[in-house]
Amino acid sequence: MAAERLIWLPAVFQGFALALVGLGVWDVLFVYEENRCSMTYMFEYPEYIKIKLPYKVVNKYPSYGLYLYGEGGSAEAHNLKATGIPVLFLPGNAGSYRQVRSLGSVALRKSENIHNKFHFDFFSIDFNEELVALYGGSLEKQSKFVHTCIKVILKLYKDQKDAPCSVAIVGHSMGGIVARALFTLPNFKPALISLIITQATPHVAPVLPVDSYLIDFYTTVNNYWILKEKDLRNITILSMGGGFRDYQVRSGLTVVPSLGLYNNTLNVVTSAVPRAWLSTDHLCIVWCKELVLATVRAFFDLVDDQTNQITSDLEKRISVLHHHFVIYSEKHSEDNVESSVSFSDSSATWSVINTYNWTYNSPEFSAWEPKATYFILPLPSEGEPYSNLYCRTTNLEPSIWIYGCMKINQSVCHEGIDLTGEAELLKMYKIVNFNLDEYRSFSHFIIHISKASVNKQFSIECEFLKAESRMMTTQVTNILSFGTSSNRIVINSTGLIHKVKLQNFNQIYQAFKIHVRSKCQFTHGKMEDVYRFHVPWSHEDFVVTTSVPSSTVIFAKLHSARPENDSSVPELQLHTARSCRYEITVRTSFLEVLGQLIRFHGIHLPMYVVVNTLLAFGRQLIHLYSEGHCLDFNVALNAASKPYKVVPFVNLAVFLLRYDWFKETWSILMLPEIDIHPLNEQGIANPMISIVLFLFGTAIAYWNGIFLRVLLKQLSFLWSIFQRPHVIQKEYKKLNFRISCVMIFLLFIVWTTCGAAALILGYILYLVKVLSLQASVRTMKSILNLAPKCEIMKKGALACSAKEGDKSRTKDHASEESEQLNPDKNKLLSVSDVDDAVDTLQIHITILHLLNWILLFSAPSFIYWFKNLSYSRRLDPDPCGSVAIILVFSMGLLINSHSTSVKRSKLLKHTARLQLLLAIAAAAFGLVHLYRVPYLITVSLVLCALGCLV
Numbered sequence: 001m002a003a004e005r006l007i008w009l010p011a012v013f014q015g016f017a018l019a020l021v022g023l024g025v026w027d028v029l030f031v032y033e034e035n036r037c038s039m040t041y042m043f044e045y046p047e048y049i050k051i052k053l054p055y056k057v058v059n060k061y062p063s064y065g066l067y068l069y070g071e072g073g074s075a076e077a078h079n080l081k082a083t084g085i086p087v088l089f090l091p092g093n094a095g096s097y098r099q100v101r102s103l104g105s106v107a108l109r110k111s112e113n114i115h116n117k118f119h120f121d122f123f124s125i126d127f128n129e130e131l132v133a134l135y136g137g138s139l140e141k142q143s144k145f146v147h148t149c150i151k152v153i154l155k156l157y158k159d160q161k162d163a164p165c166s167v168a169i170v171g172h173s174m175g176g177i178v179a180r181a182l183f184t185l186p187n188f189k190p191a192l193i194s195l196i197i198t199q200a201t202p203h204v205a206p207v208l209p210v211d212s213y214l215i216d217f218y219t220t221v222n223n224y225w226i227l228k229e230k231d232l233r234n235i236t237i238l239s240m241g242g243g244f245r246d247y248q249v250r251s252g253l254t255v256v257p258s259l260g261l262y263n264n265t266l267n268v269v270t271s272a273v274p275r276a277w278l279s280t281d282h283l284c285i286v287w288c289k290e291l292v293l294a295t296v297r298a299f300f301d302l303v304d305d306q307t308n309q310i311t312s313d314l315e316k317r318i319s320v321l322h323h324h325f326v327i328y329s330e331k332h333s334e335d336n337v338e339s340s341v342s343f344s345d346s347s348a349t350w351s352v353i354n355t356y357n358w359t360y361n362s363p364e365f366s367a368w369e370p371k372a373t374y375f376i377l378p379l380p381s382e383g384e385p386y387s388n389l390y391c392r393t394t395n396l397e398p399s400i401w402i403y404g405c406m407k408i409n410q411s412v413c414h415e416g417i418d419l420t421g422e423a424e425l426l427k428m429y430k431i432v433n434f435n436l437d438e439y440r441s442f443s444h445f446i447i448h449i450s451k452a453s454v455n456k457q458f459s460i461e462c463e464f465l466k467a468e469s470r471m472m473t474t475q476v477t478n479i480l481s482f483g484t485s486s487n488r489i490v491i492n493s494t495g496l497i498h499k500v501k502l503q504n505f506n507q508i509y510q511a512f513k514i515h516v517r518s519k520c521q522f523t524h525g526k527m528e529d530v531y532r533f534h535v536p537w538s539h540e541d542f543v544v545t546t547s548v549p550s551s552t553v554i555f556a557k558l559h560s561a562r563p564e565n566d567s568s569v570p571e572l573q574l575h576t577a578r579s580c581r582y583e584i585t586v587r588t589s590f591l592e593v594l595g596q597l598i599r600f601h602g603i604h605l606p607m608y609v610v611v612n613t614l615l616a617f618g619r620q621l622i623h624l625y626s627e628g629h630c631l632d633f634n635v636a637l638n639a640a641s642k643p644y645k646v647v648p649f650v651n652l653a654v655f656l657l658r659y660d661w662f663k664e665t666w667s668i669l670m671l672p673e674i675d676i677h678p679l680n681e682q683g684i685a686n687p688m689i690s691i692v693l694f695l696f697g698t699a700i701a702y703w704n705g706i707f708l709r710v711l712l713k714q715l716s717f718l719w720s721i722f723q724r725p726h727v728i729q730k731e732y733k734k735l736n737f738r739i740s741c742v743m744i745f746l747l748f749i750v751w752t753t754c755g756a757a758a759l760i761l762g763y764i765l766y767l768v769k770v771l772s773l774q775a776s777v778r779t780m781k782s783i784l785n786l787a788p789k790c791e792i793m794k795k796g797a798l799a800c801s802a803k804e805g806d807k808s809r810t811k812d813h814a815s816e817e818s819e820q821l822n823p824d825k826n827k828l829l830s831v832s833d834v835d836d837a838v839d840t841l842q843i844h845i846t847i848l849h850l851l852n853w854i855l856l857f858s859a860p861s862f863i864y865w866f867k868n869l870s871y872s873r874r875l876d877p878d879p880c881g882s883v884a885i886i887l888v889f890s891m892g893l894l895i896n897s898h899s900t901s902v903k904r905s906k907l908l909k910h911t912a913r914l915q916l917l918l919a920i921a922a923a924a925f926g927l928v929h930l931y932r933v934p935y936l937i938t939v940s941l942v943l944c945a946l947g948c949l950v
Contacts, residue, residue, distance in 0.1 A: 010638045017699035027595025032244045036278045037288035040102040044072030063871045065126035066149045069104035082156040084119040092173020093133035100124035102287040106296045118308040132174045134860030136214025137877045143181040162307050168195040176201025184224045197238045199285045202253040210857045211879045212931045222257045233262040236317040243271040243279030251559040271542035274328030298324040328425040348372040350412050356464040375447040386464040392429040395458040404442035427530050473501040477588045486587035500572040506562035511592030514554040520580040530575040536568040548577050561683030600684050607926045608697025611919045615640040617846045618915025625908045630839035633705045643694045650924045675927035716774035725779040743892040754875040755884030756862035762891050769895050773841045780834050839899035854934045893945040905947035
């Protein structure tokens, strides 16, 4: 019984680990806020006018095109005469040039609203919906085509007065990295681009780094922008991440790499964008009406009144973008300068407010004569315990509503300063929070209600407060508490704003469930609270609106870790009702923690699965060498897959690389940088995370082994219908004529088309071989079971009765089957023959596991090649070409290999020991650069193939 329990124990543990992986994937793919974006609709039928390109350009880029957007009659009236401000849209991975319609349509309507004082011409590039996120070989080609298109676009304006000398670019997904890559091209003039807006663009690194050309392209672009940051300081970049709904490109990757020396880059998450405050998926970010409106408003505010082109003033560009995408103040960004105001309306009424907590609710219907009203709030003296003035308004229409009074006489202010530019829009509230020490030059604050608001229902709430009394601090719960413990805060204050600082919340794998309960003694009509989770080191806030009393759940997690030189902490800001009591509970959300692990490290799991597979393969070969028997894949995996065999060596190398002598040795050996370093720069590396991911990789490899074994058994039954099983020969020709012809054919495929296509064909042949082995082993086992019965029937043939005649027929049938399976009719199968056949099958199944991952890593380039087959028969450059050539030879040798020949190999012991070294190398160099993993697998298979020869 104890032995049986031990057999099932690994399966239970690996099943539990796989369930954790599944929960993390479920959280990433399905647990997020609902899509609250409004659809952008066209008022007229969209038209895409194709721009004629030079003949040489068309021949060089036959699958690409350039289009100008228009609608209905306006498109016909345009007649290819560009007269506006050029904006170029670059689609991303598998994106269409038609995605420009949302921006183009809204911009067209807005220009009509200003009577066409100026307008924007939205151009879009057709990249033939190329899968550039899977294959980096075409990114440079796209960049060169965009450069040509920019020059073509600007030529369309050559006869125009005040012709534009630059274009603005909007890039979605990979289109954003193509826009930045333009500056790395030779002979490209940076002055051709003034503004770049990117939507869900992975600037830091590619999402799926299975292609060396993709990695090299990113390295070139990011290094250039960092080294040339001074030269590119006049290029303004706005990068938007979609938030947690975008599981394709996490928002941490959308941050533009920079040294931060110049204020020319703004990185935001859509959940923090004013007047949007929502998360978007990867495609929705293009057409989401709330974001489209913010983008178009920013474009119009960026226009210089003198030239009717996008302003060349860098400070204004950043100010406008900050206004629309970070803090939407009541006044336009360029008007935020405090200006002096005189109050000359003699009919206005003035009221002095002598309380520190003041609320004004306008009547629903007003019968009194419309006139302006001013409320005067005296500043507390410095000795009083107040440090801030907090005011918020609801439904108050005027753009100017709060002043600082400089001269007051008889309760009437004669001169003041407009402070409306300090107000912030937060959902339904307009909010100011003044630090009184900065406004001691004023004697009073003035709240203004204009004539336009008299017959409107609105409210104003103000209070003087001490900031320290409204700031509470709590330690977040430990991640290992698994949600069993919690921290609780109770707010009994009658104030309007409170803040809760979440200490020790600074890592991406932390995630918390914050439960806010409000209980009110009495309410006047409908009241609403606004809760904002604020992250001080990045623009990734999100806002929640709820009615009171209520019970609200907020999931707090980060898109980016806190920088090393930053000591700030996230905080929960609560804009509350006066008469309510609030209870806040903070506890770890284990499901969200798993989701964060998968979101940030899920792409690393394939590497850890390969590492575990290599360890299992090494264990099989060691057992074959020492015991003469090959273990089952899952048994070998349980015995060999231990984190301490791999993870400590990688961490030790990282530690030693801090010393110069080890760095010199490392460089002499020409070893690449360990992949943990880029993750450290992003703040997402942790030794414990490596161990957890290793265990997750073990679970995936374990159940993958079970699935493949069951699948092969079922498919082998089907295969035996088409081909009769045969005895597995111990001696074979290493390279027969048929295999040689197949190898030549596959090499021809590699040379003329795509390496991945040859790998797929070779894999299919190898799979057929394994199915044949599986069917043969099953039949050999059945024959072995029948053999003893045949011997007994021979000895008792003379004493047989009529029933024994039936048994003889069974004997004849068994003998016939044995003769068909065994060329030596005088011999029956022995137990050793079957054991050798099983060992052969086990080795080939493990090789099939490794080939599965090579096939998976090569699939993206195959998909790209197949999609563009009508334009080009050959994939150039081919990321899988070298691997395919080597594997064709290796599979040609391995496909007929037998366990007996492997046992006799002089290289068996060394091949088995090297699997551990390859596993460590994969963990060290394949974590970020996934494209290196197939090369390491190839080395493993080459060693096995050589073992068949030596």
